[in-house]
Amino acid sequence: MASSAFVLLCFFTLFLLCNGYPFHHNNPHKSFHRHSRLASHNYRDALTKSILFFEGQRSGKLPPNQRVSWRKDSGLTDGADLHVDLVGGYYDAGDNVKFGFPMAFTTTMLSWSVIEFGGLMREELQHAKQAVRWGTDYLLKATAHPDTIYVQVGDAKKDHACWERPEDMDTPRSVFKVDRNNPGSEVAAETAAALAAASMVFRRSDRAYSRLLISRATRVFEFADKYRGSYSDGLKSYVCPFYCSYSGYQDELLWGAAWLHRATRNPMYLNYIQRNGQVLGASEEDNTFGWDNKHVGARILLSKSFLVQKMQALHEYKSHSDNFICSLIPGAPFSTAQYTPGGLLFKMDDDNMQYVTSTSFLLLTYAKYLKRSSMTVSCRGTIITSRTLRTIAKKQVDYLLGSNPKKMSYMVGYSPRYPQRIHHRGASLPSISSHPQKIQCSAGFDFMNSQSPNPNVHIGAIVGGPDLHDMFPDLRSDYEQSEPSTYINAPLVGSLAYLAHSFGQL
Structure with a gap:
């Protein structure tokens, strides 16, 4: 057993060296050297741009x-057909739909x-x-x-x-909902998670808003849990194949409960997790984390309660996270x-890059929890330290920023x-300022099919990324590789803040 662990360690060391990872044998709990001259990239600049991207995705009254500046007001009557105010929010990617x-x-x-790295x-x-x-x-x-x-x-x-540009859109602004008769536990529980997490963001700076968020999160989670069902069933013809819930709603219920537990410290949610964790948790071979599947994120989030707060009742999530x-x-x-x-x-x-950014964030977050608790990960006898996790995450972020075969x-x-x-759409069509006349639905495809660069530089947008062979054609029609999305950028914000701070750029 010891010899196999040694062979594995040698193999892993060789992999790190061959792929450009800095590998050190000194104190694994030290952070990266805080000298900007050693940084692979300008993480501070990338952080600024990763956040700026969200302004280009805004819907509503700006x-x-x-x-x-190339974006203007849009969707100002959203919800009017049902006499509700649904103005605002984000367009998820390169289209003009607001998917909840x-x-x-x-x-x-x-x-x-912000919770983990906002202080940096x-x-x-x-x-x-x-x-x-x-968003909230x-x-x-x-x-x-x-x-x-x-x-x-x-x-x-x-x-x-x-x-069409968001400012021009004349397609139906149909509104779709879930309720008691047509449940949607996954979207409801994810919404509860968002409101609960955000309540922690504003806890010190805007207490009234924070209280409103956590109160609403509690109510929304109760709805998600009481009226169980997938929104992909009742709204299949509208949400599929775009954002079908392929992983079911169990992961969101665990994820939502985990966030409410962290935000409120109410024992009720700990009891819920203990009673339902085994039922709601997927097999440990399920290691995907993204907009649809929250299993791994919930494990990492709950591991903090054991690692940092020493809640023995949640000890199993440490081993799940290690796996x-x-x-x-x-x-x-x-x-x-x-x-x-x-x-x-x-x-x-x-859209592979969403898994790159979400995984990198989980690595850095788990490394933080491990460091605070002076613990490591054991992969069948091979010890993996928090430093190694940070190194792997940095490698992924560096690739995204240009340390890759295409140097792009x-x-x-x-x-x-x-x-x-x-x-x-918005980036590829002339802005209202440069082209005030409306660009009709079909006329816009002349721009979409053009080989010319986009007239508006959507600063901070991260695209789906290269294929399995590191190839990227840069084609506007190739939405799988060339479309940006808000859920690619969101986890990267935290990773870039950590890296910028670690290399003395913040």
């Missing part, structure tokens, strides 16, 4: 301090980024909190009526049949992760070389 499920997850992850953000903290609030202000509107959540604004199929970590370690007995030749974590062809940043506006033709 505020006076709006920095993305990924928007809630985006808000949860932005909040978690300095002047960017206010911008990050504004990004959170743009909308989610409060969407949950204003008890036992009802408005989960989508816009007919996705009709929206996708047009290529996730071991699944990422190349050559480890439980490793299931796939990497490109250039070293990028690769989960799937469509997959964040728009960062470094001299980045995607020029992202799949995004």
Whole structure:
């Protein structure tokens, strides 16, 4: 057993060295050297741009301090057909639909980024909190009526049949909801998680708003748990195939309860997790974390209660989290992760970068918990330290920012070389300022099919990324690789704050 562990350690060390990881044998609990000259990238600049991206995704009446000038007001009558106010929120990606499920997850992850690393953000903290609030202000509107959540604004199929600026859109702004008769536990529980997490973001700076958020989160979670069912069933023709819930709603119930437990410290949620954790938790081979699947995120989140708060009742989540970590370690007995030749974590062809950013965030967050508790991860005898987790996460972020075979940043506006033709309506069409005349539905496709670079640089947008072979064609029509989304950026905000601070850039 000892000899096999030694062989594994040697293999892992060789992998790190061959893929450009700095490998040290000194104190594993030290942070990165705090010297900007050793940094691979300007993480502070990337942090600024990653947050700025959210302003380009805003729907509704834009505020006076709006920095993305090529965007204007849009969707100002959203919800009017049902006599509800659903103005605001975010467009999820390169289209003009407001999907509540990924928007809630985006808000949860932005909040978690601020909770864990907001203290390192300095002047960017206010911008990050504004990004959170743009999401929560909308989610409060969407949950204003008890036992009802408005989960989508816009007919996705009709929206996708047009290529229009948000400011011009004339496709139906249909409103879809879940309620007692047509439940949607996954979107409801994710919304509860977002509101609960955000309540912690504003706990000191705006206590009244924080109390409103946690009160609403409690009510929304009760609805999610009491009226169980998938919104993909009742609203299948509208939410599928765009944001179907493929993983079911059990993961969101555990995730929502975990956030309410962390935000309130109410024993009721601890009891809920203890009673339902085994039923709601998936198999430990399920190591995907993104807008649809929250199992791994819930494990990492709950592990903090054991590692830092010493809640013995949640000790199992430490081992569950360790198994996730071991699944990422190349050559480890439980490793299931796939990497490109250039070293990028690769989960799937469509929008792979969301798994890169979410996994990197979990690595840095778990490293933080391990360091605070002076604990490590054991992968069948091989000890993995918090330093190793930070090293792996940094490698992924560096690849995203340009340390890759194509020498291309997959964040728009960062470094001299980045995607020029992202799949995004607003960015690819002339702005209202330069072209005040309306661009009709079908006329927009002339711009979509053009080989010209986008006229509006959507600074901070992170695209779906390269394929399994590190190739990226930079085609506007290739939405799988060229479309940005809010849930790619949200977890990266926290990772970039950590890296910028670690290298003395903040």
